[in-house]
Amino acid sequence: MREIARRQGLALAEKPDSQEICFIPGGDYKQFLTAYLEEQGRQLPGTSGDLVASTGEVMGHHDGIFNFTVGSARASASVRPRRCTF
Numbered sequence: 001m002r003e004i005a006r007r008q009g010l011a012l013a014e015k016p017d018s019q020e021i022c023f024i025p026g027g028d029y030k031q032f033l034t035a036y037l038e039e040q041g042r043q044l045p046g047t048s049g050d051l052v053a054s055t056g057e058v059m060g061h062h063d064g065i066f067n068f069t070v071g072s073a074r075a076s077a078s079v080r081p082r083r084c085t086f
Helices: 002-007 029-039 070-079
Strands: 049-053 058-062
8 A cells, every 4th residue: 555655646655654543433442442342242351450660660550451552552651761561
């Protein structure tokens, strides 16, 4: 696709790949997952936990890994001067 866009002179041919879920209405993937699993007769698994630095220091708490995309996890980690692991 990028090659076709490049041949057509479209600027998006050089746009970096997105790490977000672009097909989810309104970008609310938690609501999307909740609705899908409910439709399947299931629930989101309990994945809440601590945000822990590579040193082992607990830096915070999160309500579940489904609340993060690759991009938001990177952004959360970059806010702190130390590296966080999820």
